[in-house]
Amino acid sequence: MCGIVGYLGNRQAVPVLLDGLRRLEYRGYDSAGVAIVNPQGLAVVRAVGKLDNLTQATTDEPLVGCLGIGHTRWATHGRPNQRNAHPHRSGPIAVVHNGIIENHLELKAQLIASGVKFESDTDTEIVAHLVDQHWSKLTDVGKAEERLLQAVQLSLAQLRGAYALAILCEEAPDALIVAKNASPLVLGIGNEEVICASDIPALLNYTRDVIFLEDGEVALLTRGAVNIKDSSGNAVERSPQRIAWSPVQAEKGGYKHFMLKEIFEQPRAIEDTLRGRFSLETGEVVASELGIPVEIARNVDRVYFVACGTSYHASLAGRHWIEQLARLPSQAELASEVRYRAPVFTERDLIVAVSQSGETADTLAAVQSAQAQGAKVLALTNVLDSAIARIADGAFYTHAGPEIGVASTKAFTTQLVAMLLLATFLVQEREVLSKDASKKILGDLVEVPSLMRRCLSIRSEVQDVAKRWHQTEHMLFLGRGLGFPLALEGALKLKEISYAHAEGYAAGEMKHGPIALIDEEMPVVVIAPQDSNYEKTLSNLQEVKARDGQVLAIATEGDQQMKSLTEDIMVIPNCSELVMPLLASVPLQLLAYYTADFKGTDVDQPRNLAKTVTVE
Numbered sequence: 001m002c003g004i005v006g007y008l009g010n011r012q013a014v015p016v017l018l019d020g021l022r023r024l025e026y027r028g029y030d031s032a033g034v035a036i037v038n039p040q041g042l043a044v045v046r047a048v049g050k051l052d053n054l055t056q057a058t059t060d061e062p063l064v065g066c067l068g069i070g071h072t073r074w075a076t077h078g079r080p081n082q083r084n085a086h087p088h089r090s091g092p093i094a095v096v097h098n099g100i101i102e103n104h105l106e107l108k109a110q111l112i113a114s115g116v117k118f119e120s121d122t123d124t125e126i127v128a129h130l131v132d133q134h135w136s137k138l139t140d141v142g143k144a145e146e147r148l149l150q151a152v153q154l155s156l157a158q159l160r161g162a163y164a165l166a167i168l169c170e171e172a173p174d175a176l177i178v179a180k181n182a183s184p185l186v187l188g189i190g191n192e193e194v195i196c197a198s199d200i201p202a203l204l205n206y207t208r209d210v211i212f213l214e215d216g217e218v219a220l221l222t223r224g225a226v227n228i229k230d231s232s233g234n235a236v237e238r239s240p241q242r243i244a245w246s247p248v249q250a251e252k253g254g255y256k257h258f259m260l261k262e263i264f265e266q267p268r269a270i271e272d273t274l275r276g277r278f279s280l281e282t283g284e285v286v287a288s289e290l291g292i293p294v295e296i297a298r299n300v301d302r303v304y305f306v307a308c309g310t311s312y313h314a315s316l317a318g319r320h321w322i323e324q325l326a327r328l329p330s331q332a333e334l335a336s337e338v339r340y341r342a343p344v345f346t347e348r349d350l351i352v353a354v355s356q357s358g359e360t361a362d363t364l365a366a367v368q369s370a371q372a373q374g375a376k377v378l379a380l381t382n383v384l385d386s387a388i389a390r391i392a393d394g395a396f397y398t399h400a401g402p403e404i405g406v407a408s409t410k411a412f413t414t415q416l417v418a419m420l421l422l423a424t425f426l427v428q429e430r431e432v433l434s435k436d437a438s439k440k441i442l443g444d445l446v447e448v449p450s451l452m453r454r455c456l457s458i459r460s461e462v463q464d465v466a467k468r469w470h471q472t473e474h475m476l477f478l479g480r481g482l483g484f485p486l487a488l489e490g491a492l493k494l495k496e497i498s499y500a501h502a503e504g505y506a507a508g509e510m511k512h513g514p515i516a517l518i519d520e521e522m523p524v525v526v527i528a529p530q531d532s533n534y535e536k537t538l539s540n541l542q543e544v545k546a547r548d549g550q551v552l553a554i555a556t557e558g559d560q561q562m563k564s565l566t567e568d569i570m571v572i573p574n575c576s577e578l579v580m581p582l583l584a585s586v587p588l589q590l591l592a593y594y595t596a597d598f599k600g601t602d603v604d605q606p607r608n609l610a611k612t613v614t615v616e
């Protein structure tokens with residue numbers, strides 16, 4: 001998501017900030033801005049679109065000064081336009097922010113009541129006003145740097161949510177304050193200069209000595225020193241560490257490919273997608289976050305998903321949850337097919353258009369055809385203000401952050417999370433299940449990030465399986481129930497990046513054709529967690545083995561029976577059946593990734609494929 005850079009030293013800040021922002025471009029953005037402090041005061045310049053526009057704006061209006069902050073914004077709250085671009089300013093204070101302030105509505109109401117006028121639709125502007133209010137009251141603190149630090153600490157105590165912040169004040173020209181909670185922030189320590197950024201590539205031209213800020217910490221940066229405090233205000237001692245990565249490696253966070261980085265970002269992306277969307281205490285999903293008016297949720301007769309590719313596979317799982325939990329008729333359809341059929345929609349249908357990019361031509365066309373028949377459309381997308389989000393009646397945003405690898409990974413699992421939230425919301429509004437049942441689903445979701453971190457820790461086991469099988473030309477994927485969409489997705493991942501021929505099948509369909517393919521040459525990935533389908537899936541697996549097929553199993557940790565059946569086993573932790581697809585996605589993604597990597601294909605930009613498919 002957004003990129004932050006801050007600089008304090010003896011160089012001119014603007015070129016350092018622009019260079020840093022350029023190195024963070026891979027994070028995705030739709031607008032950018034800088035704020036500079038100099039003896040004349042504070043100057044802010046912002047521009048919509050690419051960094052070239054900001055560069056041009058800073059050339060038209062040259063900004064001189066050695067203290068500054070810069071930002072590339074990837075919109076989450078408020079449209080991507082100039083007034084919502086960062087930095088945000090209040091009096092002498094300027095702020096850049098990456099993350100989501102969960103209690104922004106509540107704080108905004110309080111600030112408005114105290115007479116504050118807002119200039120943007122962002123959650124970030126709140127931080128500028130809070131710091132300004134505290135700054136104004138702390139007149140008895142003598143040193144400007146200390147006063148600013150205290151103003152920020154008091155403001156942070158009021159915030160809930162995720163943030164990486166860089167804050168400056170025109171009356172404190174020798175101080176840059178940074179703070180972090182759940183969003184990344186790294187400090188670069190140079191000679192008489194400090195630079196902070198969302199990621200290491202932005203620092204490497206200036207220093208290789210870095211300090212990673214931890215959650216809850218705030219730091220006062222001056223030319224010669226870094227003064228870190230924990231959330232209780234205690235001083236934290238932390239020595240810099242030396243980074244040996246090249247700039248290109250650094251952009252990928254040290255991972256070999258963006259895809260691998262994005263696979264590993266999933267626990268964080270899921271936390272971001274869940275944050276602020278429900279209360280575990282009450283079991284309530286926050287209606288305004290989901291983009292569906294409550295009356296629609298209460299009166300809908302059918303939930304109809306339209307999507308392409310990976311988003312279609314997520315939709316198949318979504319259909320399963322809507323039927324199972326909300327007890328509503330539900331369908332998942334390929335958008336490219338729907339648009340050329342004569343589908344029947346009614347005003348009581350809720351069409352959920354699932355698209356990571358929000359720009360897919362077929363999905364857009366399917367939405368238009370549903371709207372023409374009076375159906376209500378909810379966009380489920382990762383990109384704010386994208387084409388589908390704009391024409392839909394409401395939008396529910398996943399907060400996966402930009403996905404660079406063509407193969408969808410974190411976009412897929414955050415779509416699954418969003419669909420489970422949607423199903424829980426429908427349960428709530430239609431009073432289908434008890435509050436305790438809703439709490440249980442939400443509790444299961446909250447567990448996912450830490451369980452997923454455990455799945456990621458078996459990366460080398462999956463790599464070993466891929467090593468044994470990467471030369472295969474064909475692979476079959478089988479799954480039942482929620483395992484079926486995963487079988488389709490596992491096969492799609494493998495074929496798109498490794499170019500091996502792969503097919504996903506519902507395990508129960510084996511006997512209706514694909515079993516003819518099984519021989520000693522055919523590896524079959526069986527998604528067989530210990531869920532309610534376990535026994536049946538196990539029978540399918542035995543059928544494969546009986547025909548000398550080679551089984552690669554995705555199984556539950558500790559499943560001894562599975563262990564005795566195959567040495568190619570990729571385990572996931574024991575988990576609730578509902579969230580299993582989120583966890584089982586990880587070994588499937590890693591299997592495709594390592595297979596492609598062993599084959600040496602272009603993992604991030606596979607041949608013939610585009611990340612956003614804006615033509616049919």
Ligand code: M6R
Nearest residue numbers: 309310311355356357360407408
């Ligand atoms: O942006 P969308 O989610 O609408 O894209 C749909 C498909 O093109 C996409 O999911 C594609 O299948 C993936 N890149 C596969 O990994």
